Amino acid sequence: MLAPCCVRITVLYFAALRDLTGKAQEQLHLPDAVTQVGALAAYMEQVVPALQGRMASVRLARNERFAESSESIAEGDVIALLPPVSGG
Amino acid sequence: MLAPCCVRITVLYFAALRDLTGKAQEQLHLPDAVTQVGALAAYMEQVVPALQGRMASVRLARNERFAESSESIAEGDVIALLPPVSGG
Amino acid sequence: MTLLELRHEPLSLDEAVRAVQHEGAGAIAVFLGVVRNHNNGQPVVLLEYEAYAPMASKEMQLIAQQIEQQSPGVRVAALHRLGSLQVGDIAVICAASAPHRQEAFQACRALIDRIKEQVPIWKREHGPQGAYWVEWVDARCSADDHDHAAHAHRDPHEGNH
Amino acid sequence: MTLLELRHEPLSLDEAVRAVQHEGAGAIAVFLGVVRNHNNGQPVVLLEYEAYAPMASKEMQLIAQQIEQQSPGVRVAALHRLGSLQVGDIAVICAASAPHRQEAFQACRALIDRIKEQVPIWKREHGPQGAYWVEWVDARCSADDHDHAAHAHRDPHEGNH
DSSP: OOOTTSEEEEEEEOHHHHHHHTOSEEEEEEOTTOOBHHHHHHHHHHHOGGGTTOOTTOEEEETTEEOOTTOBOOTTOEEEEEOOOOOO | OOOTTSEEEEEEEOHHHHHHHTOSEEEEEEOTTOOBHHHHHHHHHHHOGGGTTOOTTOEEEETTEEOOTTOBOOTTOEEEEEOOOOOO | OOOEEEESSOOOHHHHHHHHOOTTOOEEEEEEEEOOSEETTEEOOEEEEEEOHHHHHHHHHHHHHHHHHHSTTOEEEEEEEOEEEETTOEEEEEEEEESSHHHHHHHHHHHHHHHHHHSOEEEEEEETTEEEETTOOOTTSOTTOOSHHHHHHHOTTOOOO | OOOEEEESSOOOHHHHHHHHOOTTOOEEEEEEEEOOSEETTEEOOEEEEEEOHHHHHHHHHHHHHHHHHHSTTOEEEEEEEOEEEETTOEEEEEEEEESSHHHHHHHHHHHHHHHHHHSOEEEEEEETTEEEETTOOOTTSOTTOOSHHHHHHHOTTOOOO
């Protein structure tokens, strides 16, 4: 489970995504090919059934800041999946 | 003083105009030729020394409403001389 | 029952907000005009406000009606203080509610703009160089007079708020 | 010391105004977002707000800094409520002070616009047909589904405030 080969991240789910996945957060071990935020979004859409077909409007945050697709992911990062916001 | 020949009006002075005329209001008997608001403004500039050269920025109200120059004046009207407003 | 009043007592922000709040109002925009410590580059210690009260009330009613008729669903309220005010005192409160914020902001802005333009209220500013009526430029004084009025005239865009 | 907070307790209008008031501020613009009794033509009885709190706080700080740097002399404050809110409860307060009203209105408007656009806060609306997350359109549902999400999609300009 905690093989040294893998980058481990924490994923947070909010609002509609928490309801759909049934959880507020989980730990993920990333395949070596998944090194950037954009690739992570595509990977998660594949491996998390509740996310399939639903990622188009979802933004990703890395360590509490909105993340660009090209941003690199590092061991221990906290990645949040943010549905369209509706504050105010 | 109260000759039936004359239209009598009350004139109110506000703010800088009250300071300059030294009074808050006065009664005026109008010459027969002064029948409209515009003519009244010109007449007052002539007969009230404190107003001479100072009427350009002054607006007139007739019975608590802004008045057009062409508006007729009637017995008992209350005419207010309003310097540029500065509320707020 | 629109709240539109001139008052000698301190103004209440909550009262103005309550006056426009209702169950369909998702947005409330409020404007506060506050006496600040300088104007036209001069220190201000005191402002005196006076009004042609009956006409001022009518003009405020007229402005409120125009704004509410122009934007259905909008409700407005305005309170204007009279008498002697010090730095930090609230001189005017405008409030506007609407279903959405765009209309609320627009109505609130229109309300304060029109009140400042056309309601017969005047303020006299007291600073270290004496007192003068704001916006009054004495046409009999020459342009190079160094009094407050001439100063105000050189900088016509510098209103109090 | 800018006041920017997420709170589960009722919000105080006076607190927000005091946070931006100072002796040079002649104008204060305030926006209140209030829970209203309908949205997208549906009755609303309850709203639940949740946030990604640490990120939301950072985003609010960022927005406030941008606005204050853009307009020297402007000070802003924002309070956003979390938890269960009923019709009439205040969900958000934005306040902006400036020497004059133009900048105060602009800053207040920019503040609420950007908070609604980019701060990670979500609301779930409870009406007679159940609960749904506002702004969430489930891309897996077909366009002719008659649930709230599809309904919201048909009227994208009808935000909550």
